[in-house]
Amino acid sequence: MYKASAVKRTGIYRVTGNIADFQMELKLRHISEWLPVPKFEYTGAQAGANHKSHYPDSSFGSSRSDFFIFMPFSDEYCGYTAHCGLSSVSGSGSYGNGFCSYYNYYNPSNGYPTSSTGTPTQSSGYDASNEQSSNLMRCPMSPRHRQLISKQSSLQSSWQKDGGAADAVGDSFYAQNRELCNGGTANMLIGWQQKHFSRQELARYREASNCVTTLQRRYHRWTQDIVELQERHEMAQKRAREQVRIRRKPRKTKSLKRQRERELEKTRVRGQEMESERTSTPLRSLRASASPLLISASSEGMQFSSLPLSEFSLVEDPNFAQRTCLIHTLIDADSDEQSEEALELRAAGFQVMYVYADLQPDTLLITIKYSPTLGLLFVYPDFNFSADDMDYIVEVEHDCRQLYSYGFQSVIPLEAFDPQLEAMTPHVMRPLTVPPTSAQAKRKLRDLLNDPTSLDSPPTDATTDELLGYYRNQRLLAAELRTLLQFAQPPKRTRRVVLLLELHEAQHFEYANIHVRYYIHPPPYTILEPANPDDPFPLRGATQTSLGGGAHKPAHFSHCWQLTLLCEEQYDPEQLLHIYFEVISVDSWQRERCEGYTHFSCSLAAPLPAAAQAGQRLQCIRPLGSWWDAINRYFIGGRKVFDFVGYFNVQQRQCMGALHTRLDRRPEYGTRSTGVLLFSVKKLQQRSNVDGHWLLEHRRDGLTSPSDLGLSSKSTLDEVLAAYVEARERVETLLGYYR
């Protein structure tokens, strides 16, 4: 008896392993189609009342059930293969869920108008093959097979027409999904965040010119497999058609007739062998049921004479769902195409994945969301006990009603999450297990993160268990704080360099009351990441003024600042970061005097010298000037305009033809030593690490060491190959060779 769709509930599972290992097996098949009949043309008996017994649980057939003749679909009813050369659509194994499908047929004598998914030449077909029609009324068959049979007579005379007959039928869906419509079961193994393309996406990404971004180029590369699969299938179909044409060529000579008889004899023997093999091997039988026409083509090849070539498939294709893009997915990477709900879920910290079936229109089959924070997987609808059950029914409304069933199960074992059981467990931290969709819970979590000490203190008269629970909660909160946040990675193809700069002290200058101003010149192809976005001048600064310090007494500055740069790929390690220091003294009349200039440079890629990390004394110099400059400095003060940046930039001076040497006697290049600055710099750099994102999802498993996580410092072969392919694409793009 036919059943309605199973109740759809959301399944919640705790992911104890790696979510990247998650896979599910999905099966989809076509059950039946119900052709509509205009009500005003109905003149028959009240068939609906008679067929109610067939649908005790059916909720969808009430409005149309009285329009059709329903026929039980089962292999046991007749040897349908003997009549029309077609095996059964599916074996009984495919209906292990207890389904008993019914197919409806028109009463040909009524001359009802056919639907677009029906056969345009249906009436003539039935007229020409009344005997077959009478058999069909008793035989199980796929709706598409009915179309084949109905078109046999009309297309018999012109069966040599090429495969555009499907277009003549005008049913694009059938043309694209013949295996599904012929009763085949679409099998698909879908991994977590695995991309399966729809037909529109395939058309979009198969052209390299449409792919600009890295993701699009990656999609383009992946679509090539599907395109190759389609081409291979097309070639196989073409070869099969040609073989049939050769067999059907008329033989005129006696020798040819004898040869033909021998070939037919061989074919029969082969067909018998295959038939016996089919009956003896279950797997083979199952495959044959998925592609029924293959058996008919091989064992009873002459039956093809009554079928249009475009209507059958000679080649068995178990992966037709992948080839035809019947099932496709929408993953986190497709953020542009996701709905607002998906974007909200992602903003709430979920990873989302949708599985669609292109049943025209696109039908959402499964929604899966995963919370890395909670380690929970939400599946709607819930998994079936087995994918073969196919408990869920999809009803697609065209001009006729199509029914599909599907089922899916997780390949890896998942632990069902029971909220009540979790609530009874004392060590679970309530604020962190509340789903983050709750605004109140999110606020509480944020408060906890900002102030870990906000946990209520245990009461003074707390029992031992309460105290233990309190400290256990504190420890778990600390663990959550360790795992909750993501480690910021530098953008792709960049390297983040962080410099910790410290200016400790200055001494031995001519005048006291000094302060130091510094100017930073980063090398080319570096991007500044300012620590304080509100700072209008992140590349320059000044220390405080040290009164009385800098001359005989040291001027303590303890000035620390941090500089973060992103080095792009084009960055040349030989290009250095330059920091220019200018020491200025201010007297009691607020007159500034230049006490010296100095300069520090380092490479962002090479390791720093040990002296620079421990504290390096930078000798300061200032222009010697003439005697008039000395008098002016002593009595009046003030700073003379001096291009100290250009002075220290030797390469620039060389380019300008002013080579600086120590033997240069020109007064404008003469300098004198003044005081020293104690300066230190520490550096740390961060390379882009693809494993960083992956790590967070495994922290909750209690895995702490890289070996536990399956990570090692060594790259796997897949990573190397993926990096090679990506690097090659980038090079091709840069050189303009990319197709």
Place this chain on the structure above:
Amino acid sequence: MAEVHIIGQILKAVDFVEPHLYCKWILQSGNAWRLVQGEAQGQTPVSSHRLETCADFSQPLDVHLSAAAVQGWPRLLVEVYAVNVLEQSWPVGYGFVHVPTQPGSHRLEINTWKVAPAGWWNCIKERFGGGGAALSKTDLLYSGVDRYKLQTRSSGKVIVDLNLVFRKFEEYGVEFN
């Protein structure tokens, strides 16, 4: 997330003019850093030395931080206060230093400075009556292009011993050199 364990002690303050000193310390870091365990700020007891111009604190430090980014590397801010017989206290040294980026044992010398008294009256008051100027906002310690307008005087040094343990930085591609 990467983790940093900072274990050590604030050893002593040297070269300060004032005899009785205590030190407040704060461990500052960026927004991507979280305190997992330990105290990120504290205060030492008042200490003085009979023979030398130093004050031994031996204040233990044990801080466990977790980091979600390398930006905002932690730094240790110290404020040295002097106490007179009237139990008045005033700041006599500000200083801060970045926590080293190499694991292991380190001895840090933090040069400190104090806000210079504005005018002769404040000088006399500081010398005889005790008390001195203090910063109303601690962000003046490390911000501002026009910081040269802040007039300070050099003060003593604070000696800090640190033992650093870094964890999981290499998993995120962080290299220290």
